[in-house]
Amino acid sequence: MSEYELAVLFDPGLEIDMTKPMAKVEKLVTDNGGKIVKTDSWGKKKMAYKIKGQDHAMYVFYTVELDSQSVRKVESVLNITDEVLRYLIVKVDHKALAKAEAIRADKAAKAAARGVTDEDEESSKDEE
Numbered sequence: 627m628s629e630y631e632l633a634v635l636f637d638p639g640l641e642i643d644m645t646k647p648m649a650k651v652e653k654l655v656t657d658n659g660g661k662i663v664k665t666d667s668w669g670k671k672k673m674a675y676k677i678k679g680q681d682h683a684m685y686v687f688y689t690v691e692l693d694s695q696s697v698r699k700v701e702s703v704l705n706i707t708d709e710v711l712r713y714l715i716v717k718v719d720h721k722a723l724a725k726a727e728a729i730r731a732d733k734a735a736k737a738a739a740r741g742v743t744d745e746d747e748e749s750s751k752d753e754e
Contacts, residue, residue: 627693628693629663629689629717629720630690631687632689632714632715633685633686633688634685634688635684635712635713636711638670641670644686647710648667650707652665652688655688655692658699658700659692659693660691660693660696666686667685667686667687668685668686669685670682670684677712
């Protein structure tokens with residue numbers, strides 16, 4: 627089983643009760659032999675462009691463990707689900723995450739050596 631990130635944009639009309647559509651996606655993953663590792667709900671956000679006549683969407687991100695065959699099944703069901711405006715399933719690249727974390731730590735160590743905090747660095751970029 628591989629680890630995937632699943633981003634789902636739900637219809638903003640579901641903002642009042644998100645438990646049912648979220649449970650539907652969770653059931654879809656578990657019924658296809660997957661396991662939900664983490665769920666992160668960002669709430670209602672404005673989209674860059676209209677999708678199905680909607681300016682906003684309810685953003686929910688899942689970290690799931692699935693087989694590659696199950697990914698296709700999940701995609702095919704999400705594609706026809708009325709509550710879902712858009713979805714994206716991406717395989718997690720642990721090497722890239724580790725490399726990004728190492729770069730971030732190195733940058734923080736260099737900034738600490740100069741006596742600069744992250745906030746100072748951000749404010750100096752804004753002034754330029």
